[in-house]
Amino acid sequence: MRSSVIIFPGSNCDRDMDVALRKFGFKNQMVWHNDKSIPKSDLIVLPGGFSYGDYLRCGSIASKSKIIKSVIDFANSGGLVLGICNGFQILTETGLLKGILQQNKFLNFICRNVFVKVKDKQNKYFKDLKKDLLELHIAHNEGNYFCSDDELKSLEDNNQIAVTYCGEDGTEDETTNPNGAIKNIAGIFNNNKNVLGMMPHPERMIDKYLSGEDGSLFFKNIIDNFK
Amino acid sequence: MKIKVIVTLKNGVLDPQGKAIQQTLNGMNFGNVEDVRQGKYFEIEVKEKDEKKAKSLVDDMCKKLLANLVIEDYKIV
Numbered sequence: 001m002r003s004s005v006i007i008f009p010g011s012n013c014d015r016d017m018d019v020a021l022r023k024f025g026f027k028n029q030m031v032w033h034n035d036k037s038i039p040k041s042d043l044i045v046l047p048g049g050f051s052y053g054d055y056l057r058c059g060s061i062a063s064k065s066k067i068i069k070s071v072i073d074f075a076n077s078g079g080l081v082l083g084i085c086n087g088f089q090i091l092t093e094t095g096l097l098k099g100i101l102q103q104n105k106f107l108n109f110i111c112r113n114v115f116v117k118v119k120d121k122q123n124k125y126f127k128d129l130k131k132d133l134l135e136l137h138i139a140h141n142e143g144n145y146f147c148s149d150d151e152l153k154s155l156e157d158n159n160q161i162a163v164t165y166c167g168e169d170g171t172e173d174e175t176t177n178p179n180g181a182i183k184n185i186a187g188i189f190n191n192n193k194n195v196l197g198m199m200p201h202p203e204r205m206i207d208k209y210l211s212g213e214d215g216s217l218f219f220k221n222i223i224d225n226f227k
Numbered sequence: 228m229k230i231k232v233i234v235t236l237k238n239g240v241l242d243p244q245g246k247a248i249q250q251t252l253n254g255m256n257f258g259n260v261e262d263v264r265q266g267k268y269f270e271i272e273v274k275e276k277d278e279k280k281a282k283s284l285v286d287d288m289c290k291k292l293l294a295n296l297v298i299e300d301y302k303i304v
Contacts, residue, residue: 092297148297
């Protein structure tokens with residue numbers, strides 16, 4: 001399975017993502033934001049970081065960069081596009097995903113492990129995933145997902161909510177919501193579920209000695225579903 | 228020609244920074260501050276002599292980049 005990771009000025013999870021993808025068998029290439037086209041890929045990843053210093057709004061400048069047109073075309077033709085953290089913010093700014101990531105409710109940068117509940121498995125990312133809860137890492141200042149009531153209803157009606165913040169026992173409420181996101185939303189799909197944006201970093205959970213391996217399950221699952 | 232734009236959060240959208248500023252002002256004995264909303268202000272120099280045309284260009288910029296209409300409103304002043 002071929003993948004491409006797009007690097008923007010200020011991306012800082014691009015190399016971690018490269019290591020994770022290669023570890024699980026992806027043939028990965030790094031693509032610079034100023035390139036016009038993307039090499040033949042089955043998956044495009046927009047990594048975490050602070051593209052363009054988070055100027056104006058997180059992800060807004062990156063969403064207008066040269067490479068983005070190719071990403072949008074790829075997504076519209078059904079290709080898998082995964083945005084993690086700042087990548088999720090970029091995807092909302094391009095309009096590929098609904099809503100926006102606002103500043104965390106309590107104005108704090110959050111850097112810790114969280115549990116998320118997988119809400120939908122009828123997609124190429126989570127189909128046949130053996131677990132329903134994943135322990136992943138978050139590190140963000142703007143992760144407070146927001147959208148209009150109509151958009152929320154359509155996300156719910158089409159099962160486009162991908163993952164939600166929860167406790168170790170699966171409880172979803174205010175106490176297990178780190179950043180104030182509506183409905184504890186940590187990640188969503190587009191209508192066709194080929195585009196996934198999420199705040200948690202699976203690429204930081206791929207080593208049993210350092211972190212835990214729920215991220216490994218995530219990447220292995222994408223590869224298995226591709227075969 | 229210089230065109231000025233103010234971008235603010237829509238009514239009803241949580242503004243935690245505005246809230247923190249309000250609470251700080253209250254703590255500084257500005258007790259009558261009831262609410263603060265924080266926004267952004269832009270001065271855009273456009274190479275265009277016709278004010279109407281310049282404003283219509285900036286309107287397009289607001290929709291495409293300067294404001295995110297999910298949570299923000301803009302005003303060309």
